[in-house]
Amino acid sequence: MTVSIEYETEKELGVEDADLLIRTVAEAALEYEQCPYEAEISVLVTDNPSIQEINRENRGIDAPTDVLSFPMLEFESPADFSKVEEEGFDVCNPDTGELLLGDIVLSVDKICSQAEEYGHSRKRELAFLVAHSMLHLMGYDHMEEEERAVMEQRQEAVLQNLGITR
Numbered sequence: 001m002t003v004s005i006e007y008e009t010e011k012e013l014g015v016e017d018a019d020l021l022i023r024t025v026a027e028a029a030l031e032y033e034q035c036p037y038e039a040e041i042s043v044l045v046t047d048n049p050s051i052q053e054i055n056r057e058n059r060g061i062d063a064p065t066d067v068l069s070f071p072m073l074e075f076e077s078p079a080d081f082s083k084v085e086e087e088g089f090d091v092c093n094p095d096t097g098e099l100l101l102g103d104i105v106l107s108v109d110k111i112c113s114q115a116e117e118y119g120h121s122r123k124r125e126l127a128f129l130v131a132h133s134m135l136h137l138m139g140y141d142h143m144e145e146e147e148r149a150v151m152e153q154r155q156e157a158v159l160q161n162l163g164i165t166r
Contacts, residue, residue: 001027002040002098009047011108015123018045024162025127029134032158033079037099041137043130048109066110067129071102075139078150104133120166124159131158 003023015021022043030039046054048064056062058070073091076083084091084099092099106129115125132155142148159165 001030001038002093002096004040004042005045006043007045008050009045009108011047013045013108013111013122013126015111015121015126018126021123021127022130025130025158025164026134028162029131029138029158032154032161033135033138035079035099035138036081037084038097039101040093040096040098041101041134042103044103044105045108046105048107051105051107051110054105064107064110066107066114067133068105069102069133069136070105071137071139072100073102073137073139078135078139078141080139101134101137104130104137106130106133118166124164124166127159127162127164128155131155134158 001023003019003026005019005022026041051068052062052064054068055065058068073084081099106126111122111125111129115122118125132151135151135154140147140151140154142151
């Protein structure tokens with residue numbers, strides 16, 4: 001798996017080996033969802049003003065958020081990778097053959113404030129947001145109550161498998 005991580009802020013996450021954690025959680029989510037392909041994602045770590053601007057430009061919501069997900073694929077049902085074969089190289093990096101899943105944008109400010117608000121570590125908050133976003137990249141959503149429950153169960157399972165608990 002290729003995980004490209006870029007930092008667009010001088011603010012510190014305060015998480016030891018944050019890049020390794022991001023990669024580990026991303027891989028664990030793919031494994032949990034039984035993705036049959038090597039995959040590629042990009043992760044941008046930024047601050048509240050920058051994520052607010054991205055949120056405004058892409059979603060029309062003029063407020064900072066904790067994480068944004070930009071999937072490259074449309075799934076008929078979550079984590080159904082059967083269409084990848086039909087799409088071929090349109091959804092794969094021509095140099096590596098890896099499946100292009102999409103982009104994740106994380107706010108350092110929100111990771112820090114939400115960890116404090118929820119009473120757990122920044123490591124746990126970062127891992128949760130990466131797992132959450134990876135599920136979005138694989139077609140999951142939480143607009144309906146039933147979808148939310150499914151997504152929450154899967155997020156927690158990924159984190160539990162890694163021993164990352166509250």
